[in-house]
Amino acid sequence: MSAPPPSGEASSRDADIAVQRQPDVQRQREAAQRLATERAQRERATREQAERERQAREQAARAAQEKAARERLAQQQAARERAERERQQQALLEAERQRNLERILGQAGASGAPTARGSAERDAAPSASYAGRLVAHIRPHIVFTDTVPGNPRAEVEVRTLPDGTIVSSRLLTSSGHRAWDEAVLRAIERTARLPRDENGRVPPTLILGFRPQE
Structure with a gap:
């Protein structure tokens, strides 16, 4: 070792x-x-x-x-x-x-x-039922399917020629529902011509009222 x-x-x-x-x-x-x-x-x-x-x-x-x-x-x-x-x-x-x-x-x-319509004729008032007949004449041209509560009234001024041809229309008082107002104005445009009153005349300016339910 x-x-x-x-x-x-x-x-x-x-x-x-x-x-x-x-x-x-x-x-x-x-x-x-x-x-x-x-x-x-x-x-x-x-x-x-x-x-x-x-x-x-x-x-x-x-x-x-x-x-x-x-x-x-x-x-x-x-x-x-x-x-x-x-x-x-x-x-x-x-x-x-x-x-x-x-x-x-x-x-x-x-x-x-x-x-022709002179000043005397233009100043002559339409018959009592004329406005209603015009509204009834225009109403079939209204295309409107909405529901408007309260049945408001749209007031429109319509101007015409002596033969009833519609020259213009404008909204005087709104119903408060734009769709109804526009439907009424379009219907007046589609109508184009208004019938004569009982005296054979068409006033140059007309104020017509339209309600959805009449």
Whole structure:
């Protein structure tokens, strides 16, 4: 059996082994630090990318909202301009109809012909039943299927030529229900001509009332 090495020799060998292991430990520590650094960099890059994408989405959403708002404003402006043009055109047409009506009535009053209506005839009141007969004449042309509570009355002014041809009509008093008012005005347009009164005349201006249930 061999004798154990002297204690001094063993200590020297352990020291040599420890010295040899130091580079391995250092390399492992450095590798771990590199991995940690790389992981931190990747996480930071991921966060930065996510933040850029979020900002891009918000910017795109704001741009879409601003575009929609601009388009909505443009549509509203176009609608207002279109409504104004239609209103002006309607006013011009109404003024032209009024001028034509006054011209025709003036010619009829000045002609002295048997079918002409002078001032005395224009001032003559219609018969008591004439308005009711006119309403009954127009009513079949009314197309209206809604239910209107209270049976309100729409009052309309109708202007005619001497032969009963309807020149214009306008709402004087609304029934309070636009659909019924418009149905009455459309029915008058479809009627086109009114029958003569008992005296053979048609007053130039008539005020007629219409109720949904009559």
